[in-house]
Amino acid sequence: MNQDRLGIYYRMLNIAPGASAKEIKLAYRKLAFEYHPDRNTDADSEEKFKDITEAYEILIGERKAPPQASNGANGQGRNTNGKPSGTSAYGPNAAGPGNAQKTRQGFAGSGRKEQQPPPGKNDKYARANQAYREQQAKASARKSNIHPGARRHKNKKPTSNTAGLIQCAVTGVVSAQPRLVEFKIVRGFFNSMRTETVSAYLAPKGARRMALKASFKTWLRGFWGWRSFVPAWRAILGNMRGGTFPAEGNAKLLFAQATAFERSGNRPLARAVLLQARDFIGTNRSALAEQIRTSIRRLEDGQPARRVRDEWKQVGTLVALLHLSPLFVLIFALLIAFGPGQGFLTRDLPTMVAEKSTEITRQVAQMIGEDRDPYYVDRDLLNMREGAGVNTKVIRRLARFETVYVSGDSEGIWVEINTSIGETGFVNLDALVPGNGADARDTWCSQNNCD
Structure with a gap:
């Protein structure tokens, strides 16, 4: 089989005639990655994928080339582009119109000859066709704008109710002052360290819960490496202070929340939320900042601006103690094991319990008048x-x-x-x-x- 006869398949893979098996394989992988239906949402991506699969199998010898792939080395039957006349470089008719009735559609491409499979391979072909149909069904049901191999965003996305108001990702409540809050989780082991940032749209109560959860994860896994010791402490203290609030993200969030309040008819509250958004943008001149300022001017009614009570300023003493509670437990354990409390659990405490139990028993006996x-x-x-x-x-x-x-x-x-x-x-x-x-x-x- 000469190279002129297989020229159309080399052109499908964008390689020169006579390329090595390694070059053919690399070219096929590159094109398959580009035109795979699960990755490419174009209408003709599936047909192109089938064609390059057929060309690859023919060039490496897994499939026989149709006899009408070329009309000979003299170039008869070809147009000015070097392709068979009346055909395109892709599709089931790439081998020439004269063979259109002699070919059938295979599970991996077109251009197969009508021939019976070897004995014992009927089940193999049936399973392959069934797997291909299932794959196509899954691909058609999958959203076309989502890469199937892409890593999903781990952070919780904002949820909204029927009125469009954004709810807290933890408690599910609608707040007049939601925030996009980021917390740090540090994991370390010997010389390795990994820092993870978790963020969500939260109300104050939900933010406290997520901050405690992030701190406890850092306590459990952040102090096992010498490189992660200081970053773990920084993460815990940052979570204890309430995390960080990205200015741009919070401005967008509050603008959307204010728009939902205005649609529901609560214009004073919408204006109050926009004032919070303005605090985040400051003197910024971006398009979002101009939209916020325009909305504030539009909602002015001649009355003094209403401000909601800020629940994000102070961190409670109890919350801070909860973040540091593992440290207190560790100190207590060290005092019991090596400090002044050494032997308290094994010697003093059992003695105290026994003496107190005896005293209580005596008082109960006196109370009920036993032996009196x-x-x-x-x-x-x-x-x-x-x-x-x-x-x-x-x-x-x-x-x-x-x-x-x-x-x-x-x-x-x-x-x-x-x-x-x-x-x-x-x-x-x-x-x-x-x-x-x-x-x-x-x-x-x-x-x-x-x-």
Whole structure:
């Protein structure tokens, strides 16, 4: 097969006749990358891709060239451009019109001869055709303006409701002062370091949440390398102060938000949001800055300009402590392990817990009167005093039939008692009768017909 006969296929790949297999392969890859339907949205990109695939397979010997690719070395049947007459350099008729009825469309291109596949290869061709159809179906369903191999933007895109108002990417609320906020995440390991910037359209509450999340990721992965130590601290402190606010991005965001407020009929709030946008643009003379200034003048109504309360100025003490909380935990752990608190968890704390448990058990036993004989008050009202004597302060008055427990020795007519609720005091010994107060009350009521 001479080179004149294959000249059309060399021209399809933009290479000189007689090129090596390596040159053919490189040329095909370059053109396939350019005309692949998943990458090129032109209407004829698919046909060009099929043609260059056919030319590549013919030149490397995977497919036989049609006998009508050329009418001989003398150039008969060719036009002034060197192509077969009545045909173009691309498409199923590239091999000449006389072979139009003898060729069929293959899964990778045109120009195949009608021939039966070798035995045992029917399933292989069927699977290849099915895979090609599935690929084409996916390509047609994919958005044509998105590169399929492009990396998707990881940051959250702004979402808007039916009125066009931009919502917070974290909380979903509509704010009169949304911001485009950027936070830093630092990752390090030995000598390597990587800094990631995450940004989103946020309200103040959502910004605090995202800042904490970015700081915690830096705490977990930013201090494992010597190069990332200082950048990690800078990232945490920057996140603690609320991140950074790109001026151009925030001006565009606030202008769009003000436009949505104006469409909804809230002109005063739209003007207030535009004033925030003007703070970002400053003395800039860009087209966006002129649009913002024009909109502010258009919304003037003779009234003083309304300003919404700025919630982005101050950072709360609690928020700052949350950002630095892992540092406090680390300091506490070091003090426990190596400092004055060494042995506290293994020796002192268990001892303290055991002693406190014993004390609580003793108090509970005294409270419920375990292993003690109960007494009840046999007077209508009985003063319980702080000490043994009538001159001491009265704690409270005990009701009749109230159950008490003797907790100490008597001092004359006075005795120390504990009430059922844990109170301790002194009462007159003559007013106490052995027994349970509830049983004594039931007996008295049965005898006196009380309700």
